[in-house]
Amino acid sequence: MSKIIEGLYYTNTHEWVRVEEEFVFIGITDYAQASLGEIVFVELPEEEDQVEAGEEFSAIESVKAASDVLSPVTGIIVLINDDLEDSPELINEDPYENWIVKVELEDKTELNKLLNAKEYKEICE
Amino acid sequence: MKKTILYDSHLKLNAKMVDFAGFMMPVVYTSIKEEHFYVREKAGMFDVSHMGEFYVKGKEAEKFVDNIFTNDVLTQKDNQVLYGMMCYPNGGVVDDLLVYKINRESFIMIVNASNIDKDFEWATKNNIFDCTLTNESDKISEVALQGPLAEEILNTLTDYDLTTLPFFTFQYIKVNGKDVLVSRTGYTGEDGFEIYGDHDVIAKIWDEILEAGKDNVMACGLGCRDTLRFEVALPLYGNELGKDITPIEAGLSFAVKLNAGDFIGKDVLVKQKLEKTKRRIVGLSLLDKGIIRHGYEVYHEDLLVGFVTTGYKSPSTGETVAMAMIDRPYDKLKTELTVSVRGKMKKVVVRNKKFYQKSYKN
Numbered sequence: 001m002s003k004i005i006e007g008l009y010y011t012n013t014h015e016w017v018r019v020e021e022e023f024v025f026i027g028i029t030d031y032a033q034a035s036l037g038e039i040v041f042v043e044l045p046e047e048e049d050q051v052e053a054g055e056e057f058s059a060i061e062s063v064k065a066a067s068d069v070l071s072p073v074t075g076i077i078v079l080i081n082d083d084l085e086d087s088p089e090l091i092n093e094d095p096y097e098n099w100i101v102k103v104e105l106e107d108k109t110e111l112n113k114l115l116n117a118k119e120y121k122e123i124c125e
Numbered sequence: 126m127k128k129t130i131l132y133d134s135h136l137k138l139n140a141k142m143v144d145f146a147g148f149m150m151p152v153v154y155t156s157i158k159e160e161h162f163y164v165r166e167k168a169g170m171f172d173v174s175h176m177g178e179f180y181v182k183g184k185e186a187e188k189f190v191d192n193i194f195t196n197d198v199l200t201q202k203d204n205q206v207l208y209g210m211m212c213y214p215n216g217g218v219v220d221d222l223l224v225y226k227i228n229r230e231s232f233i234m235i236v237n238a239s240n241i242d243k244d245f246e247w248a249t250k251n252n253i254f255d256c257t258l259t260n261e262s263d264k265i266s267e268v269a270l271q272g273p274l275a276e277e278i279l280n281t282l283t284d285y286d287l288t289t290l291p292f293f294t295f296q297y298i299k300v301n302g303k304d305v306l307v308s309r310t311g312y313t314g315e316d317g318f319e320i321y322g323d324h325d326v327i328a329k330i331w332d333e334i335l336e337a338g339k340d341n342v343m344a345c346g347l348g349c350r351d352t353l354r355f356e357v358a359l360p361l362y363g364n365e366l367g368k369d370i371t372p373i374e375a376g377l378s379f380a381v382k383l384n385a386g387d388f389i390g391k392d393v394l395v396k397q398k399l400e401k402t403k404r405r406i407v408g409l410s411l412l413d414k415g416i417i418r419h420g421y422e423v424y425h426e427d428l429l430v431g432f433v434t435t436g437y438k439s440p441s442t443g444e445t446v447a448m449a450m451i452d453r454p455y456d457k458l459k460t461e462l463t464v465s466v467r468g469k470m471k472k473v474v475v476r477n478k479k480f481y482q483k484s485y486k487n
Contacts, residue, residue: 037348038158040438041416041445043467059467061416063157063437064348066467085414 002031002124005096009111010120011072016096017114024073024111025099028060031124033095036062042084042091042100049077051103053110058100060091073110075103129174130266130324131331138344146239148175150347157348161440164313164353168272169345170334173319174327177241178265179248181232183256190232193251193389194224195372197382201226206293206308209372209380211247212390216371216397220244221362221380223310225295230256233306237362251389266327270334270342271317271353276486278338279307279318282330287318292485301333312350314357314483355435356481358408358448364419364434365406365448373397374450376406376478404452406434408478409464411445413471417464423449424463424470430455433464441481448478 004010009017014032018025033039041061051057056068057077079102083090090098105111115123127148135142140151151172154160163169181189190198196209203226211219220240225233236244245260252258270279280287285298287307295308305322320330335342351361358376360366365375372381373394381394411417417436422429436447447464455462456475463470 037153038156041414043415061438063352063440064152066416066418 002029002034003096004029004031004117004121004124006117008096008117009072009114010117011070011114012120012123013070015070015072017072017111018099019111022105022108023078024075024103024105026069026072026101026103027099028069028091028095029120030095033092036060036067038063039088039091042088044080044082044084045077045101047077047080051075051077051101053113060088069100071103072114073103074106076106077101078104127175129172130328131172131174131268134328134331135172135344140344140346143347145347146175146237148238150175151344153346153348154344157346157352158440160343160345160349161352163343164272164315164345164349165441166273168270168274168278168317168338168342169313169349170331170338170342171269171271171345171347171350172267172331173269174266175238176267177236177238177244177260177262178321179234179236179245180259180261181234181256182259183230183254185254186232186256187229188386189252189254189256189258190224190234191386191388192254193248194222195381195385195388195390195394196224197385198224198226198232199386203228204294204296206295206310207380208293210366210377211244212372212388212394213368214390214393216373216390216393217368218362218366218370218372219247219368221360221366221372221377225306225308240362264323265321266324267319267321268327268331268334269311269313269317269319271311271313271345272315272342273484274338274341275315275317278334278342281337282333300330303329305330312359313353314359314481315353316484316486349440351435352437352440355437355448356439356441357483358478358480361435370450371397371402374402374405401453404431404450405456406448406478407451407456408476408480409433409436409447409449409462409473410476411447411464411471411473412461415466415469415471416445417447417466417471417473422465423451423473424465425455425460430462439480444480446476446480447473451475
């Protein structure tokens with residue numbers, strides 16, 4: 001059974017969003033990391049890159065294959081988690097602690113389109 | 126979708142199952158890395174029942190195999206196994222396979238699961254000899270026990286002294302009283318055995334080996350089978366070999382014998398062997414960060430000079446490396462090239478493709 005945290009927003013492509021004022025942190029869920037298996041590389045975007053809701057902004061490479069990470073929101077990347085450059089396995093160890101990017105939201109109402117923990121749980125079952 | 130006799134055993138071990146060549150096969154049980162290191166350090170067991178088996182029997186069996194196989198079956202001894210290819214007249218590869226010689230009038234051909242139908246059709250079409258060719262794939266199961274402890278584990282289950290079985294030979298022996306064919310062969314770069322038998326026999330032997338090996342053996346999936354074969358530069362049909370890639374381009378000229386009798390594709394391959402090919406498979410090391418995968422394009426400045434055939438972060442060495450088909454002269458060691466990874470150009474350098482040293486016994 002994969003771990004889902006109350007109070008976060010989710011996508012049906014298995015990203016999570018944690019809101020802090022006009023910023024959000026974005027990562028991949030426990031379900032996503034477990035399906036991928038051992039993560040060997042995270043391709044990070046650059047700070048100040050523009051991201052669009054539904055478009056890929058990062059790629060996660062497991063031993064076997066590459067998977068795109070899609071942005072749940074539109075905005076500007078203000079911070080990347082560069083710990084992941086040398087230790088991509090942090091995502092396997094704790095996918096909710098180890099976010100990938102911090103984004104400044106363009107439109108906070110976009111969050112209403114995302115799933116809550118209960119709705120996301122149904123997708124994972 | 127076909128299931129092997131071990132399907133339920135895989136589910137019991139919580140395997141992640143995938144469709145592979147029309148079979149439901151285990152890709153991983155616990156983790157690809159853990160399984161990978163079990164094979165490198167102890168022993169791992171694979172269900173490879175999806176592989177195809179053809180029997181060739183009759184007076185001209187040897188002539189038939191010789192005519193479609195690149196390696197030399199005329200000098201092959203009884204009970205010896207040879208690796209080689211079946212080729213098209215243009216030198217492209219129908220499939221790579223193992224040929225087991227029981228005697229001059231009886232052979233077994235082991236072919237890739239994804240190519241069984243195509244291979245059988247090809248071989249049948251070219252059977253103009255006094256021998257019968259039958260597809261026994263649905264009647265035979267196979268497991269591979271691979272790793273430095275494979276011999277020790279399997280020896281506890283048989284009266285036959287496996288320490289006397291040389292590399293790339295086989296014997297019909299009994300394992301726990303059951304009749305099987307055992308060869309000292311594999312697809313991992315480690316010592317080990319491949320065991321063929323009736324479905325019920327192989328189902329029992331799977332359990333017996335896991336029990337006999339205790340903590341020294343674990344079930345291993347197709348995921349680590351690929352990383353293991355990749356690290357020692359063993360080719361995979363569809364990646365390093367195909368109908369548009371010849372064995373010489375793939376660096377497998379050791380399995381193409383100029384002295385063998387005439388075989389289909391020989392003229393082209395002999396010419397390539399003597400005059401050099403326009404391109405060949407080399408190793409690449411990634412200098413930037415990332416992973417380079419099958420199908421990615423390789424460039425020298427703006428010029429497209431090849432493509433990646435297989436790439437991984439090598440579990441054994443930790444290096445990000447790949448095999449790639451590169452046009453000459455960009456194949457030379459230490460040549461700096463770039464690989465397009467999702468539109469970004471990453472620096473690579475040409476290197477030897479043996480990323481990890483094989484360790485065979487006997």
